Amino acid sequence: MNNILVARNVTKKYGNKMALNDVSLVIPKNSIYGLLGPNGAGKTTLIRIINQITYPDSGEVIFDGELLRPRHIALIGYLPEERGLYKSMKVGEQALYLAQLKGLSKADANQKLKYWFDKLEIGDWWNRKVQELSKGMAQKIQFIVTVLHEPKLLIFDEPFSGFDPINANIIKDEIIKLKEKGTSIIFSTHRMESVEELCEYIALLHNAEKILDGRLEDIKKEYKNNMFRVGLEMENGENFLKLISDKFDISSSNYDYNRKQLDFTVQLPTDDTRAFLALVSAEASINNFIETIPSANDIFIQTVQRKNDNE
Amino acid sequence: MNKLSLIIKREYLAKVRNKSFVIMTFLSPILMVGMIVLIAYLTKVNDSQKRIIGVFNESNYFSTDFTTNERTSYIFFKDISLQAAKDSTLSLGIFGLLHIPDRSSLEEVAESTFFYSKEPPNTLVLDLLEDIFEERLRQGKLLDMGVSTEQFAAINDKFEINIANFTGEQNLKGINEMKAFIGGGFGYLIMMFIIIYGGFVMRSVIEEKTSRIIEVIISSVKPFQLMLGKIIGTSLAGITQFAIWIISASLLLFVVFLVFGIDLTGYSEQSVMASNPMSGISPLPATTDTMQLYALELLQIPWGLLISLFLVYFVLGYLIYSSIYAAIGAAVDNETDTQQFIFPIILPLMLAIYVGFFSVFNNPHGPIAVAFSLFPLTSPIVMLMRLPGGIGEGGVPLWQVIISIVFLILTFIGIVWLAAKIYRVGILMYGKKPTYKELFKWLKY
Numbered sequence: 001m002n003n004i005l006v007a008r009n010v011t012k013k014y015g016n017k018m019a020l021n022d023v024s025l026v027i028p029k030n031s032i033y034g035l036l037g038p039n040g041a042g043k044t045t046l047i048r049i050i051n052q053i054t055y056p057d058s059g060e061v062i063f064d065g066e067l068l069r070p071r072h073i074a075l076i077g078y079l080p081e082e083r084g085l086y087k088s089m090k091v092g093e094q095a096l097y098l099a100q101l102k103g104l105s106k107a108d109a110n111q112k113l114k115y116w117f118d119k120l121e122i123g124d125w126w127n128r129k130v131q132e133l134s135k136g137m138a139q140k141i142q143f144i145v146t147v148l149h150e151p152k153l154l155i156f157d158e159p160f161s162g163f164d165p166i167n168a169n170i171i172k173d174e175i176i177k178l179k180e181k182g183t184s185i186i187f188s189t190h191r192m193e194s195v196e197e198l199c200e201y202i203a204l205l206h207n208a209e210k211i212l213d214g215r216l217e218d219i220k221k222e223y224k225n226n227m228f229r230v231g232l233e234m235e236n237g238e239n240f241l242k243l244i245s246d247k248f249d250i251s252s253s254n255y256d257y258n259r260k261q262l263d264f265t266v267q268l269p270t271d272d273t274r275a276f277l278a279l280v281s282a283e284a285s286i287n288n289f290i291e292t293i294p295s296a297n298d299i300f301i302q303t304v305q306r307k308n309d310n311e
Numbered sequence: 312m313n314k315l316s317l318i319i320k321r322e323y324l325a326k327v328r329n330k331s332f333v334i335m336t337f338l339s340p341i342l343m344v345g346m347i348v349l350i351a352y353l354t355k356v357n358d359s360q361k362r363i364i365g366v367f368n369e370s371n372y373f374s375t376d377f378t379t380n381e382r383t384s385y386i387f388f389k390d391i392s393l394q395a396a397k398d399s400t401l402s403l404g405i406f407g408l409l410h411i412p413d414r415s416s417l418e419e420v421a422e423s424t425f426f427y428s429k430e431p432p433n434t435l436v437l438d439l440l441e442d443i444f445e446e447r448l449r450q451g452k453l454l455d456m457g458v459s460t461e462q463f464a465a466i467n468d469k470f471e472i473n474i475a476n477f478t479g480e481q482n483l484k485g486i487n488e489m490k491a492f493i494g495g496g497f498g499y500l501i502m503m504f505i506i507i508y509g510g511f512v513m514r515s516v517i518e519e520k521t522s523r524i525i526e527v528i529i530s531s532v533k534p535f536q537l538m539l540g541k542i543i544g545t546s547l548a549g550i551t552q553f554a555i556w557i558i559s560a561s562l563l564l565f566v567v568f569l570v571f572g573i574d575l576t577g578y579s580e581q582s583v584m585a586s587n588p589m590s591g592i593s594p595l596p597a598t599t600d601t602m603q604l605y606a607l608e609l610l611q612i613p614w615g616l617l618i619s620l621f622l623v624y625f626v627l628g629y630l631i632y633s634s635i636y637a638a639i640g641a642a643v644d645n646e647t648d649t650q651q652f653i654f655p656i657i658l659p660l661m662l663a664i665y666v667g668f669f670s671v672f673n674n675p676h677g678p679i680a681v682a683f684s685l686f687p688l689t690s691p692i693v694m695l696m697r698l699p700g701g702i703g704e705g706g707v708p709l710w711q712v713i714i715s716i717v718f719l720i721l722t723f724i725g726i727v728w729l730a731a732k733i734y735r736v737g738i739l740m741y742g743k744k745p746t747y748k749e750l751f752k753w754l755k756y
Binding site (some may be wrong): 015048051053070073076078079080082083084085086087088089097098100101102142145 | 314317318321325329518519522523524525526527528529530531532533534739741752755
């Protein structure tokens with residue numbers, strides 16, 4: 001019961017095209033989960049299955065300990081990648097309609113909408129028509145409608161596409177607040193860097209298959225290869241560089257004469273850094289020493305390459 | 312159920328509040344009444360014009376045959392040359408000149424007769440003149456055979472056959488056509504409604520696709536609910552529009568009659584004839600007696616049955632067609648791509664109307680009429696044209712009504728199931744120009 005969503009061996013075919021091949025996922029409660037992968041990997045299909053827009057050919061989905069059922073729709077909030085609003089409808093009326101479709105009563109929806117409209121400072125727009133709105137405004141309304149019914153699980157498909165940076169930050173903050181209140185969140189995106197900082201867990205999808213999943217921290221630990229970025233302040237940096245180049249694997253080095261600053265990347269044989277640091281600190285003062293952790297994107301590329309090599 | 316009513320309400324309001332809907336709804340009756348008044352006026356003007364024909368008769372025949380009637384009058388030229396007669400015809404500005412030369416026999420006279428006119432005469436004029444000649448020629452031949460003029464007058468009696476059904480009730484001539492007109496009116500209404508409001512359903516689906524709201528909605532409701540809600544909501548808007556039209560048009564007509572002081576009973580008949588271009592038969596000047604009979608016969612049409620069956624056929628027919636329209640809307644990205652799919656839908660509707668008007672009118676219970684009134688894509692229209700004759704003896708056999716409704720219900724279930732499948736897949740497909748092959752593949756998704 002500590003998982004909001006469990007997918008077991010989910011398979012979905014569109015005609016002859018495999019959209020999801022035996023995908024299993026575990027999404028822990030009250031976490032931010034990144035569903036990552038390039039376009040066409042099967043992310044949207046999986047999300048549509050969770051939203052019961054389509055159904056898997058085989059496999060099952062467990063929502064909060066129960067087999068996924070139509071009544072769970074009211075407990076899920078979904079912001080699709082292809083999102084829009086009725087152009088000729090008034091903003092408030094439309095938000096009310098969408099909220100009522102999610103099962104809220106009219107009075108309830110009205111009250112909650114007023115709260116959110118004030119919070120995101122779009123209260124004046126209640127009686128305007130959607131076609132008068134800017135794209136960012138429309139996105140705010142879509143966000144409100146997605147979270148209004150206080151779902152247990154929120155699913156955002158490419159959430160930040162179309163947002164300007166200011167609005168993207170406002171939305172990001174609101175999402176984090178929702179998570180703190182206990183909501184579980186799924187982010188789906190092909191732009192991995194955009195959500196990496198937010199996600200605790202990730203799953204990588206590629207060609208309809210899950211190629212990797214788990215806690216982001218653990219994955220990174222597994223994928224890090226003891227590369228460090230080092231910044232030293234010393235005289236005769238070039239000589240020192242030559243000296244350690246014999247012992248260690250050094251790359252992208254640079255020595256700045258004026259500032260007496262030596263920068264380089266070093267690959268250590270083990271994750272024991274003491275020997276290296278002892279050697280360096282004897283000769284120079286260390287300005288910085290940072291482990292270069294692979295980004296989700298790097299991990300993705302590495303995993304795909306490794307998989308292709310194996311085949 | 313609650314969600315369905317929400318969708319119906321939204322679709323209804325979205326349609327009814329639309330500016331073009333409001334304009335159409337309130338402008339159409341005015342236009343319609345205007346048209347009727349205009350047509351009636353033009354017909355009157357047209358009729359009041361009398362045609363004048365000059366007759367230059369040099370022969371010994373036809374001296375008494377050209378008598379003035381309400382449409383045509385004749386001017387007779389005597390003792391002038393043909394050229395002078397032609398010149399005077401032109402200078403008088405009359406329609407034409409009939410020249411009957413002097414010959415030795417009636418046949419020769421008829422052979423060498425000419426009609427001169429500036430514009431080529433229409434068949435009405437020619438028929439009138441030809442009738443006169445034919446009558447004389449026939450009489451002449453009969454005289455040659457020894458039939459006297461009195462005897463000829465005696466044979467020339469007009470005759471109308473009396474018709475009755477087997478229970479001995481007397482039937483009225485043309486009553487079948489009149490009944491078929493009433494049924495045809497209902498059928499025509501269904502066709503118009505399907506084409507107009509089916510198109511609205513389709514455009515509404517396309518709008519949801521292009522505005523990209525569709526996936527937001529179907530994460531809350533089932534696609535089938537959305538499709539059904541859309542179809543029902545749109546049709547309710549249509550019914551509203553029709554109700555407003557019927558009420559306001561009859562009010563307006565009433566006002567027009569009052570203002571112009573036109574006799575209602577005579578006028579309504581004329582306006583019906585004028586507004587219905589398909590009517591080939593014009594009612595003969597009837598005595599009040601036969602008028603009474605016609606009225607009685609029309610009252611005997613089973614209106615209750617007709618209207619309740621109209622509702623059944625209307626609802627089923629509309630649901631079948633509009634779910635196809637919804638599926639088309641889902642399959643395409645914009646309206647220009649719909650053409651290839653719309654034609655096959657309109658085809659059976661047009662076929663039903665034409666078969667109705669040409670086949671059912673002549674023989675409401677003939678094999679073609681029966682076949683088309685059972686075939687589910689045409690039955691809502693064709694069956695309604697047959698139904699004013701009643702069900703049972705003298706009308707549509709009960710089994711045919713039952714079978715056609717059963718077929719219709721089965722087709723309804725099948726089509727809605729197929730349409731819902733295409734709809735479900737189509738609404739989430741962007742940027743694909745679908746082919747029939749593609750649609751067939753979607754059925755298996």
